[in-house]
Amino acid sequence: MKHALLAKCALLIAPILKGQGSLSQTLEPMLSNLDPSERGLAHQLILGTFRQGPRLERIAQQLLDKPLKEKDKDVYALILLGLYQLDFMRTADHAAINNTVDATLSLKKSWAKALVNGVLRNYQRDQAKIFETLDNDICFHSAFPGWLAKRVKKFWPEQKEAVYQASNSQPAVTLRVNPLKSSIEEYADQLTQTGIEFQRSDQTGFITLNQAVDITQLPGFDDGTFSVQDSAAQFASQLIELESNQRVLDACCAPGGKTCAMLEAEPELASMVAIDLEADRLKRVEQNLSRLNLSAELIAGDVSQTESWWDGQPFDRILLDAPCSATGVVRRHPDIKYLRRPEDINALADTQLQLLLALWPLLKKGGTLLYATCSILPTENEQVIDRFLKQSNDATSVPLQLPIGFAQEHGWQFLPEQHSETTAGHDGFYYAKLVKD
Known part of the structure; x- marks a missing residue:
């Protein structure tokens, strides 16, 4: 492994550790600038380090005398990369250490050479003692940030171990x-x-x-x-029960997987309106529609500001794939562990409720609104639906029955499941089906 590649990985990881940027913005541009022979390795190193990040950080904290300065977050990222290699990759230990140490030179921080070398060699020597010290540490055990690990434990006490394991695994396609x-x-x-x-x-x-x-x-x-498209997400086009000549709205549609799935499921719709806040994200929707030879009316706009984009004609079906914490897709987007904050959850739940309340008047009497999130937190799921139903006298929650996942008081929850020889695996996801009386 080239030490220069490790340095590039550390430079990508460092800002996200500070809560700046995201892998969706930075990973593909970085990979595209690498030699094709290095892309797979860089991808594995970066995503693997984020998947195990909270665990690796607990180990690093045991090995560092004091926290590194913010300006040296790249060195800290390099230490996490080194620990990841020692614990989770087949690279020989001596090669992993030597390459990680040499990467300090590529970062132009030769002063850190001795520090990185000492940390990684001390980890080799004292691993058993460190593990014993961290035995009851929830971040070390789950590789989740503490606040999120505790919520998983609170909401899913029987399934928590499976949720941690699946969320830290590499998803299948x-x-x-x-x-x-x-x-x-x-x-x-x-x-x-x-x-x-x-x-x-x-x-x-x-x-x-x-x-x-x-x-x-x-x-x-x-x-x-x-x-x-993940198994859990594929049920959207079935649950919404499309028929020919219906007007359908896909709210918060990007990147367009569910838009396309609905058009494939019912090609004789009267119209499909797909709206998303960001025009740039609609380009991906357009690309997916084009490849599949499908068409929809794409609108860049704020879903909640219906007066700015709605033509006044009610919809037979509405899919609201609401913005959420994405805690059900951590295995695909492991930087969520660093980008999401505990205070985000209630704010997201309020936004989700506002979107439901804004879109409900656009639905025909007898029509169906399918609410979906890729969250595993009831705060964003059945609790939002419960709040909505208490404010909407003309809404009924329809019981669901699917071959995977399980029923909630309102709706249906999938928890992330790991791919194995006997299970296909799927993301964490939630659906609620609401009919207008």
């Missing part, structure tokens, strides 16, 4: 087969003929790949035969 192009059975046969290893979930029937592949090289990518 699940495919959504376009029913306008193929059936799941037919596409499974195509994959078999191509030699691609996959699972067909006994519960959902969805296809999950067993190995990392270049998605663009799979059969049918160019003609839109499939898209990548």
Whole structure:
């Protein structure tokens, strides 16, 4: 491993440790500037270090005499990268240490060479003692920030260990087969003929790949035969129960996976309006629609300010994939552990309620609004629905029944599940189905 690559990884990680920027903004540009032979390794190092970050930080705190200065957060990131290599990668210990130490030179911080070397070698020597010291530390045990680990423990006491483990694992790729192009059975046969290893979930029937592949090289990518979409998210297009000639609104639509899934499920809609706050994010929606040869009316605007974009014609169906903490997709976006704050949750719940209240008047009598989040916190899920129902006399929550996940008082919750030889795995997700009386 080149020490210069480690330095580049540390420079990307450091700002996010300070709460600045995100992987969605910085990771792809950084990877695109690397030699193709280095991209996979850099991706593994960066995401792995964030997945295990709170745990690695607890270890680092045991090894450092005092915290490093903010301006030296890159050195601190380098130490976390070194600890990650020693604990979670197959790199020989001596190579991991030497390369991490040499990376201080690429950072132009030669003074840190002795510090990084000492920390990593002391970890090698004192690992058992450090683990014993941290035995009851929830951050070390869960690799979650303390506030979030405690909420998982509070809300899901029986499932907490599985939630931690699944959230810290690498997600597999699940495919959504376009029913306008193929059936799941037919596409499974195509994959078999191509030699691609996959699972067909006994519960959902969805296809999950067993190995990392270049998605663009799979059969049918160019003609839109499939898209990548997690199992939990795939139920949206089923639960909303579309019919021909309906007017449908996809609120907070980017990146467009559910927009496309609904258009695939019912190609004879009267109209599909897809709205998102940021025009830049709508470019991704446009790209997905184009690849799948689908069309929708795209609007950049504030969903809650309906007077600025609604034409006054009510909708038969509304999907509100509400902005949320994203605590159900930490395995895909592990920097959430650093970007989310405990005070964010109640603020997000208030925003979610405001969006529901703003969109409800746009729904026809007898119409359906499907509320969705990728959160595992009831504060954003069934508690929001409960608050909404208490303020809306003409709304009824419809009981749901799905092959995975479990019922809540209002709606249906998925907790993250790890991919294995026997399970396809899925993200944490929540749905509630509301009908207008």
